Amino acid sequence: xxxxxxxxxxxxxxxxxxxxxxxxxxxxxxxxxxxxxxxxxxxxxxxxxxxxxxxxxxxxxxxxxxxxxxxxxxxxxxxxxxxxxxxxxxxxxxxxxxxxxxxxxxxxxxxxxxxxxxxxxxxxxxxxxxxxxxxxxxxxxxxxxxxxxxxxxxxxxxxxxxxxxxxxxxxxxxxxxxxxxxxxxxxxxxxxxxxxxxxxxxxxxxxxxxxxxxxxxxxxxxxxxxxxxxxxxxxxxxxxxxxxxxxxxxxxxxxxxxxxxxxxxxxxxxxxxxxxxxxxxxxxxxxxxxxxxxxxxxxxxxxxxxxxxxxxxxxxxxxxxxxxxxxxxxxxxxxxxxxxxxxxxxxxxxxxxxxxxxxxxxxxxxxxxxxxxxxxxxxxxxxxxxxxxxxxxxxxxxxxxxxxxxxxxxxxxxxxxxxxxxxxxxxxxxxxxxxxxxxxxxxxxxxxxxxxxxxxxxxxxxxxxxxxxxxxxxxxxxxxxxxxxxxxxxxxxxxxxxxxxxxxxxxxxxxxxxxxxxxxxxxxxxxxxxxxxxxxxxxxxxxxxxxxxxxxxxxxxxxxxxxxxxxxxxxxxxxxxxxxxxxxxxxxxxxxxxxxxxxxxxxxxxxxxxxxxxxxxxxxxxxxxxxxxxx
Numbered sequence: 001x002x003x004x005x006x007x008x009x010x011x012x013x014x015x016x017x018x019x020x021x022x023x024x025x026x027x028x029x030x031x032x033x034x035x036x037x038x039x040x041x042x043x044x045x046x047x048x049x050x051x052x053x054x055x056x057x058x059x060x061x062x063x064x065x066x067x068x069x070x071x072x073x074x075x076x077x078x079x080x081x082x083x084x085x086x087x088x089x090x091x092x093x094x095x096x097x098x099x100x101x102x103x104x105x106x107x108x109x110x111x112x113x114x115x116x117x118x119x120x121x122x123x124x125x126x127x128x129x130x131x132x133x134x135x136x137x138x139x140x141x142x143x144x145x146x147x148x149x150x151x152x153x154x155x156x157x158x159x160x161x162x163x164x165x166x167x168x169x170x171x172x173x174x175x176x177x178x179x180x181x182x183x184x185x186x187x188x189x190x191x192x193x194x195x196x197x198x199x200x201x202x203x204x205x206x207x208x209x210x211x212x213x214x215x216x217x218x219x220x221x222x223x224x225x226x227x228x229x230x231x232x233x234x235x236x237x238x239x240x241x242x243x244x245x246x247x248x249x250x251x252x253x254x255x256x257x258x259x260x261x262x263x264x265x266x267x268x269x270x271x272x273x274x275x276x277x278x279x280x281x282x283x284x285x286x287x288x289x290x291x292x293x294x295x296x297x298x299x300x301x302x303x304x305x306x307x308x309x310x311x312x313x314x315x316x317x318x319x320x321x322x323x324x325x326x327x328x329x330x331x332x333x334x335x336x337x338x339x340x341x342x343x344x345x346x347x348x349x350x351x352x353x354x355x356x357x358x359x360x361x362x363x364x365x366x367x368x369x370x371x372x373x374x375x376x377x378x379x380x381x382x383x384x385x386x387x388x389x390x391x392x393x394x395x396x397x398x399x400x401x402x403x404x405x406x407x408x409x410x411x412x413x414x415x416x417x418x419x420x421x422x423x424x425x426x427x428x429x430x431x432x433x434x435x436x437x438x439x440x441x442x443x444x445x446x447x448x449x450x451x452x453x454x455x456x457x458x459x460x461x462x463x464x465x466x467x468x469x470x471x472x473x474x475x476x477x478x479x480x481x482x483x484x485x486x487x488x489x490x491x492x493x494x495x496x497x498x499x500x501x502x503x504x505x506x507x508x509x510x511x512x513x514x515x516x517x518x519x520x521x522x523x524x525x526x527x528x529x530x531x532x533x534x535x536x537x538x539x540x541x542x543x544x545x546x547x548x549x550x551x552x553x554x555x556x557x558x559x560x561x562x563x564x565x566x567x568x569x570x571x572x573x574x575x576x577x578x579x580x581x582x583x584x585x586x587x588x589x590x591x592x593x594x595x596x597x598x599x600x601x602x603x604x605x606x607x608x609x610x611x612x613x614x615x616x617x618x619x620x621x622x623x624x625x626x627x628x629x630x631x
Contacts, residue, residue: 003100011108016328019321023313026102026320027145033101034149037094041153044087045302047080049161052294054080060287091150099146103138106323110134113327116416118391124329132206133326137319144309144316151309154302158184161295169284172275172292179267180299184306186263187256194252195314201245208238260307264300271296351422352414354407356510356540358387362565363558365510365542367407370533372554372571373544376561376584378515381544382428384560385514388542389425390414406510424508428515430499432487437467438479440498446507449535451479454504457531458497459524463490492519497528504532510540522549529553546585548575559584 015025027034058073110133114121121130162180165173215231275289356365361384365371375381388404390411403410411419421444432440441451455464467478470489487495500516517525529550532541543550551557551571559567559574559581567578574581 003097006101006104007108008105011105011112014109014324014327016324019317019319019324022320022324022327023141023144023316026105026141027148029105030098030102030145033094033098034145037091037098037149038152040087040090040094041150042156044084044091045153045157046160047083047087048298048301049157049164049295051077051080051084052291052298055294056287056291059290060285063286091153095146095150098149099142102145103142106138106141107134109327110138110323113329117329118389118420121326121329125326129322130326132202133319133322136202137322140312140315140319141323144312147305147309147312151305154305158299158302161299165292165295169288169292171278171284172271172289175271175274176267176292176296176299179270180303183263183267183303187259187307188310190252190256190259191310191314194249194256194311195318197245197249197252198315199318201242201249204238204242204245208235208242211235211238256307260304264303268293268296351418351509352407352409353509355405356388356423356542357405358384359402359405360387361560361563363388363560364565364568365540365558366556367540368538369555370536370541370553371543372551372557373542374546374551374557374559374581374584375544376580378428380560380563382514385425385427385512385544388510388512389423390419391425421508423510423512424503424506425512426499426503426514426516428518430496430502432483432485432495432498434483434485436480436482437464437498440483441502441505443502443506445505449505449507451501451505453535454501457504457528457535458501459520459528459531460494460497460501463494463498466490466494493521493524496520497524500528500532504535507539510542511536512542512544514544516543517545517547517550525549526553548585551585 012025012029015021054073054076058070058077061067061070061073110130114130117124158180162173162177165176167173211231212235215235272293275284275292278284279286279289354367356367357363363373363384365388373381373384375384390404403412405411406422411423414422438451441454455461464478467481467483468476471478471481483489483498487498490498496516496519500513503511503513517528520528525547526549530553533553543554545551548571554571556568557571557574558565559578561580567574567581569577575585576582
């Protein structure tokens with residue numbers, strides 16, 4: 001695999017039983033690249049190993065005043081120089097290719113797993129750990145794959161040189177052969193401590209980064225409550241902890257570097273002193289001493305690869321362990337669940353249609369209808385919305401709860417692509433990626449809903465106007481205007497409506513919306529509810545909300561209380577017939593344990609979540625009476 005051929009058509013099925021097994025699987029799947037790198041490494045290292053011999057011949061030729069041998073030695077040195085240059089160039093090229101392709105393979109595996117698990121991923125693994133695995137850990141894993149072939153070449157050449165010195169000059173060769181294992185393994189006892197300190201630094205740096213990101217994201221709120229100095233002091237403390245951990249880690253690596261310089265230096269001094277004594281006694285020739293000296297000096301180069309591979313493995317092993325832990329996560333299986341085929345999956349990849357039913361709560365969304373779901377607990381509403389989309393939750397995995405059914409087919413029994421096509425879930429905080437508005441709305445879809453109709457249904461006229469004003473050219477096309485990352489240049493309500501338009505464009509069989517208008521003013525909310533219902537006619541739409549303006553447009557309202565469906569029917573019937581439903585919708589709180597609604601919440605006004613428009617507070621009982629009377 002060459003860099004130009006990336007990405008992989010199929011990154012493979014990794015062995016995630018442990019970190020070392022994952023590294024072994026990764027190296028085995030890049031055997032061709034490793035062999036090429038090993039071959040060029042051997043050529044490079046053998047050229048270096050033969051250089052002292054040529055230099056020794058040249059020195060001995062000068063001592064013996066042999067011009068022919070000196071010319072031959074010079075030609076040999078030039079040839080070895082060319083071999084070393086070519087070998088080093090191609091070794092670097094193939095090793096870096098191994099690194100990049102290994103990192104790309106791991107990133108593809110992580111991206112595939114992220115797409116497979118969806119929002120359930122962050123319920124099992126911290127989002128910061130996923131980011132760390134996808135960035136820093138991937139680089140460390142690639143480093144080990146890159147260093148492996150160079151280490152094998154260096155180890156092979158080291159054995160050859162030691163054996164050659166034993167044959168060429170046994171008196172000095174035995175000293176070098178005995179010292180090599182000590183030099184190669186001297187720093188190993190210190191690597192575990194150095195790695196532990198580096199991990200502490202990494203964890204502290206990750207926490208500081210998360211704190212900084214949270215501070216930037218909530219800067220507007222912090223300024224409103226005067227909390228900038230508090231968070232600044234917290235980040236300053238976290239930053240100092242990172243600095244202290246970095247200094248502590250650097251001290252250990254400095255000690256390792258010092259040992260790597262000290263021990264080879266001592267060996268070189270011992271070889272020179274002992275060799276000079278042998279030469280003065282006439283037991284060896286000057287050229288032989290120069291050859292051994294040069295060989296020992298050049299042996300320091302392959303010795304560095306021993307320390308490098310030890311460092312690379314000590315860093316990559318915990319990184320591979322973290323990557324394997326993420327890759328080992330599985331989407332909830334439908335084994336032992338009603339409706340699955342004998343192989344635990346649906347027999348066909350055809351998108352099913354029909355009623356959407358959750359056997360855990362008893363929630364039913366009839367096919368082709370606009371269904372609203374009211375939950376007293378917003379967190380429970382978010383969990384149920386994820387379940388309806390086939391996104392496994394931690395509770396579902398732990399208790400092996402039955403899957404949601406679409407037309408009688410368990411969503412967990414469907415192939416992932418089919419499940420995502422059948423049911424689309426828009427959560428409370430949808431993300432807008434940077435790019436033009438046209439690119440934002442260019443998503444996989446049925447092709448039945450044009451972008452213009454989706455924007456009109458989501459009441460995005462003011463958004464289009466704002467983007468047109470922000471265009472580079474006056475009166476520019478808003479569809480070609482760039483939307484900043486996460487839509488930060490837009491208000492909260494505008495971001496919500498753009499995300500809603502994007503969901504409408506996809507036109508799935510079932511669309512699940514979790515509080516899609518929570519940051520929108522009442523008048524716009526009513527128009528959005530009416531337009532979405534008209535646009536989605538004949539398609540199943542499920543909306544989690546508690547706004548009367550939205551609930552009044554629903555064909556059917558389902559009230560979930562205590563984790564199960566407590567009531568279902570038209571909004572107005574539930575409003576008059578179920579006190580618990582009435583309490584949730586009118587924002588009333590229960591009196592102390594009697595289960596009856598308490599005093600109505602007063603109507604208040606305040607800034608909307610986007611900070612740009614006032615939105616009325618919870619409506620009172622009289623407000624509902626006025627709505628019914630006007631209707």
